[in-house]
Amino acid sequence: MPQPRLPLRLIFLAAIAIGAALLLGLVVATLNSLLEFYQRVAALPLWLRAPLIVAGAVMLGALLWLLWRIARPAQKSSLAAPIPVSRAEVDTRIDALRERHAETAALEGELAELDQRRATGEVYVALFGEISTGKSSLIRALAPAVAPDIDVRGGTTRSITHHRGRLRDGRELILADVPGSGEVDGAVHEQLARDEALRAHAVVYLTAADLTRAQDAELAWLSGFGKPLLLTLNKADLYDDIERAQLLQRFGQRYAKRARAIVAISTGGSERYERTLADGRREHVERERTPEIDALIDALGELTAPGAHGLEPAREAAVLAEVGRRGDELARATAARESAQTVTKYTRRAIVGAMAAVVPGSDILIQGALGTALVRELARIHGVAVRELDVEALLSRIGLTVRNTTAIVLAIAGNALKAFPGLGTLGGGMLHAIAYGLVFDSLGHALSATLAEHSALDAADVETRVRALLAEPQRERVERVARLALESVRSKVRGGAD
Numbered sequence: 001m002p003q004p005r006l007p008l009r010l011i012f013l014a015a016i017a018i019g020a021a022l023l024l025g026l027v028v029a030t031l032n033s034l035l036e037f038y039q040r041v042a043a044l045p046l047w048l049r050a051p052l053i054v055a056g057a058v059m060l061g062a063l064l065w066l067l068w069r070i071a072r073p074a075q076k077s078s079l080a081a082p083i084p085v086s087r088a089e090v091d092t093r094i095d096a097l098r099e100r101h102a103e104t105a106a107l108e109g110e111l112a113e114l115d116q117r118r119a120t121g122e123v124y125v126a127l128f129g130e131i132s133t134g135k136s137s138l139i140r141a142l143a144p145a146v147a148p149d150i151d152v153r154g155g156t157t158r159s160i161t162h163h164r165g166r167l168r169d170g171r172e173l174i175l176a177d178v179p180g181s182g183e184v185d186g187a188v189h190e191q192l193a194r195d196e197a198l199r200a201h202a203v204v205y206l207t208a209a210d211l212t213r214a215q216d217a218e219l220a221w222l223s224g225f226g227k228p229l230l231l232t233l234n235k236a237d238l239y240d241d242i243e244r245a246q247l248l249q250r251f252g253q254r255y256a257k258r259a260r261a262i263v264a265i266s267t268g269g270s271e272r273y274e275r276t277l278a279d280g281r282r283e284h285v286e287r288e289r290t291p292e293i294d295a296l297i298d299a300l301g302e303l304t305a306p307g308a309h310g311l312e313p314a315r316e317a318a319v320l321a322e323v324g325r326r327g328d329e330l331a332r333a334t335a336a337r338e339s340a341q342t343v344t345k346y347t348r349r350a351i352v353g354a355m356a357a358v359v360p361g362s363d364i365l366i367q368g369a370l371g372t373a374l375v376r377e378l379a380r381i382h383g384v385a386v387r388e389l390d391v392e393a394l395l396s397r398i399g400l401t402v403r404n405t406t407a408i409v410l411a412i413a414g415n416a417l418k419a420f421p422g423l424g425t426l427g428g429g430m431l432h433a434i435a436y437g438l439v440f441d442s443l444g445h446a447l448s449a450t451l452a453e454h455s456a457l458d459a460a461d462v463e464t465r466v467r468a469l470l471a472e473p474q475r476e477r478v479e480r481v482a483r484l485a486l487e488s489v490r491s492k493v494r495g496g497a498d
């Protein structure tokens with residue numbers, strides 16, 4: 001009976017019409033008010049009109065700024081705060097990684113460097129800063145015997161070099177010149193510089209202007225390691241006395257907590273001057289500026305006064321925190337690699353099992369030990385303890401999901417058969433085998449992702465992921481599973497022929 005539907009539709013249409021009329025009225029009323037407001041403002045004398053317009057513009061600007069502050073996406077910093085970790089803990093983690101055949105050479109090398117520098121008893125000072133802030137020029141000023149490359153082009157220094165410098169009291173320092181940060185596509189060089197900063201006893205952070213947001217974040221990250229930090233305004237010659245004093249004052253207000261000292265210097269560059277020749281003619285000459293770095297030398301002297309031994313704990317903590325962080329990263333990558341291998345192993349077993357049994361449906365997940373073994377192995381890889389009960393609950397939950405999506409899975413498997421014509425001729429069992437393979441592959445990937453992200457067997461999360469994987473199967477995944485099926489058939493045929 002279609003009659004009862006009519007009034008409902010009419011009510012709905014009427015509601016839309018009323019809504020549209022109200023909206024139109026609101027727009028007209030707002031426009032009218034604006035027009036009236038404009039006419040009134042236009043009628044005002046200029047001395048009253050101008051401040052009103054300025055105030056309006058300021059308010060609008062402030063509103064837009066506020067909206068932008070609220071709406072802009074959060075900026076993610078790649079510079080994570082250090083997590084303290086002991087040497088014993090780092091050693092244990094590296095041993096565990098080595099047993100899992102992870103590539104631990106770089107981490108071991110970093111620890112060897114840590115020990116080797118300690119053994120030398122030297123004080124290491126790393127320069128740090130964006131490209132072209134004058135790091136190499138400062139090295140040249142502090143250690144005139146050596147001459148690292150200096151150039152107006154950013155990105156001149158590409159590797160770490162060490163130079164021996166001497167303080168006024170005769171103490172020696174090993175100065176590290178590093179590549180500058182902030183270069184486009186300069187992630188590798190930036191990482192070299194950061195690593196060296198962590199290996200040093202003290203860091204000289206160079207800037208040639210007020211700090212940008214990125215520099216601010218970099219300084220915060222460096223100071224988080226708790227080693228002596230010297231914030232240095234270089235190229236001070238580019239500012240007049242007032243500007244320089246203002247910049248230093250701003251640095252003092254903002255960075256007094258992060259930096260142990262703040263100084264202004266001039267490491268070189270060139271200057272032009274006019275000279276009068278013997279015949280009275282005048283000519284412009286360009287010459288290298290004499291470095292003015294006394295303030296920095298004094299501050300460095302104070303910063304490094306505790307000596308290598310006194311400064312060692314903060315240096316060691318910084319290196320260990322970084323090695324620990326990388327160890328965690330490596331552990332995650334290793335778990336991902338092992339997970340992928342395990343998922344492939346069980347997908348293959350599921351395919352072989354299905355080809356032998358030819359039982360349609362999702363029961364293989366619940367009945368067979370295969371599903372349980374997959375969950376257990378993946379949980380072990382991710383270091384998550386699981387109870388028998390939880391594994392069973394998870395598998396029956398996924399089993400229901402798979403049962404509900406069996407038609408989809410079979411359809412996908414059917415498509416896979418079309419992509420690999422040879423498979424289709426192998427009979428209906430093949431369709432189910434690929435379907436099972438897809439189910440195991442989806443479960444394995446979903447489970448790996450959940451375990452990696454939540455470090456727990458979150459059944460609801462696994463189910464959501466399995467659903468998503470089955471609903472939108474990627475071509476690459478389907479082909480991979482079909483290929484596994486093909487390999488299984490081949491090895492079976494070969495096995496049979498043997």
Ligand SMILES: Nc1nc2c(ncn2[C@@H]2O[C@H](COP(=O)(O)OP(=O)(O)OP(=O)(O)O)[C@@H](O)[C@H]2O)c(=O)[nH]1
Binds near residue numbers: 134
């Ligand atoms: N005006 C002025 N220029 C300077 C000063 N110090 C360095 N420069 C110039 O700044 C440019 C960059 O100097 P470098 O020492 O190569 O800078 P850097 O930080 O080592 O640069 P990268 O290695 O590319 O990161 C060169 O042209 C220097 O001559 C200074 O105190 N004043």
Ligand SMILES: [Mg+2]
Binds near residue numbers: 135137
């Ligand atoms: Mg340089």
